[in-house]
Amino acid sequence: MSDVHVERRDRLRERCSATGLDAALITHPANLRWLTGSAGGAGVGSDSAEGARALLVTPAAAVLAAAGLWSDADLGGGLTRVGTGPADDPAVVLAARCSGGSSLGVEEHDLTVARHRAVTAAASLRQIRDLGCAVEQLRTVKDEQELSLLRIAGEIADQALGELLESIVAGRTERHLAMELERRMIDHGADGAAFPVRVGTGDHSGRAAHASGDRRVEEGDFLTVALGACYRGYRVSATRTFVVGLGPADWQAELHRQVFSAQRAAREALAVGAGQDAADRAAHRVLDSLGHAFGHPYDTSGAGVGLEIGEEPHLGLQELGKLDNRVPVTVGVGVSLPGRGGVRIEDTLVVRPSEDGGPELLTITTKELLAL
């Protein structure tokens, strides 16, 4: 709660200065946590109840406002805390504190139109501009402590998956399996699940987005499990696909081989200095090279992880940036055939220099098509 958060706020000040902003008003929960070390009051599901906290960073000060009964108190390391009434918007309270003539950066991807209007009215004589995803971009490269937390989150997810492999799944509902995986992650020390666990069986398998429901697992099904642990706020994500019963049908084994190859190529494309489009291009090259043999629509996905799943940097064919050392990302490939289901495989890896062994895999459960 000390130097690292002061340093992070200093880096934000530099970024503001470089873009002509005097001050920044931070409202996005993960950004608040990264800049202050404090998670706020709402637990794992969201880092902070919406609108409940805001941080004003000026050249000389950092003020954290939150609803509650705290008085003005200095927390050390230059962070002052201000309590606001339960019905106040802390962002509005802080906007009113900005000195005249300054330009204030706000997070337009976080503030609603209604809140932005109130903030603008409170800081009436100042120029309000978009800060954009400045803090998200500062957060992409993780320090050693963050990487340690991510490694632990990965281990917890792997432990829960491992226990699933040893249990009976046939006859159980997607929702029940999801809840059990979440419980196991908490038992192994997670704050909670990184996101609601997604279990899809039968024709629900292989999908990028499927909410665990009441469908029961049956013999012969593909079963896809997407899960992640949240550990001290840091989150990973992994997706694995299994078959239920004695073993896969030929079409299932073939589909799995193809998705596995594409996802492996995507993982191997991660490198310091590689483009944010590299992983997706590699996956597409593998699947497209199968020609008419692979006529199915598939999806690739990837983005940064840390205090959030799906944070900067975004991976994709249209992305123009480059990957840096110590940036953790997810890499996933999936295919779901209407009425039949399919395969999805996803990992979390940390981009590393090739001389250090290349990308560091955080989610090590086997990607083989195991029979459960």
Place this chain on the structure above:
Amino acid sequence: MSDVHVERRDRLRERCSATGLDAALITHPANLRWLTGSAGGAGVGSDSAEGARALLVTPAAAVLAAAGLWSDADLGGGLTRVGTGPADDPAVVLAARCSGGSSLGVEEHDLTVARHRAVTAAASLRQIRDLGCAVEQLRTVKDEQELSLLRIAGEIADQALGELLESIVAGRTERHLAMELERRMIDHGADGAAFPVRVGTGDHSGRAAHASGDRRVEEGDFLTVALGACYRGYRVSATRTFVVGLGPADWQAELHRQVFSAQRAAREALAVGAGQDAADRAAHRVLDSLGHAFGHPYDTSGAGVGLEIGEEPHLGLQELGKLDNRVPVTVGVGVSLPGRGGVRIEDTLVVRPSEDGGPELLTITTKELLAL
């Protein structure tokens, strides 16, 4: 998934028509769920991953857009589904579908500035206005099925609390107790907790907002537990305060009596046609009448519950509206003394006519100051 959702969308159309809007673009997750019957993909924590779904309601149609691989398909009852690419904003996709010349209402309390800008650009030749909390207001009066779900959610929360009363709490951490309560609610059939369970012991007790942490429960502590179950999307909230050990100290018993009296007065002030300020006024009258005997800062809180905690109608001294029959609200009063902790008591009740027995209490666990 049929008539009730069609009727709800018709009521929204009437509201739009009355305010001169041709169409409404709905993005707020709980509103989407209420209007479509579908919870989206993200599980209990949030009804839908942010930005993942949007609904366009026009006089003749209702179109639900979501990232995924669905094709245009009519789901019955006039609801059409459109799949969007994983990187698209469904709200932007739908805005582009609005016919020229129409006026579109958007939820400015939900759309971020960045999304609003993209929606405006996509619907470029049309007038975009704030829909405000129109759907939240339509949602305040619950139908019989919604009340049934809330009753079950209340029973589940009561069951979990009841089991806590029979277990050992001394020596356990706030976080551990919170996780256990959440697990018990799921075991009793809840989708999950309505919000992260808040357990506060010692000087953390009595607070309106306290995140369960690593503090261990000790003999002599006040222990405050705020919890609620989410059942089929419907959520209740209850807060109870206990003492740990053989029995309360005199100051603890006195404080509890005072808070209990104030909260009871607040509950009893709920009536069809009473003001949204009535419950808070009643609580304040009781506490203020104690004069110098009650010099502590206290807080009262209350708002509607349903698909969300803290939805319309808001209760408070400054609120001008009136309470309707079949509106469920929370009513809470709390005091937390710095360094000592305190008492918080909160219930969920449904506003009912006096001839039907007055407010219906959904959270029936005793409010006495029990010793654990």
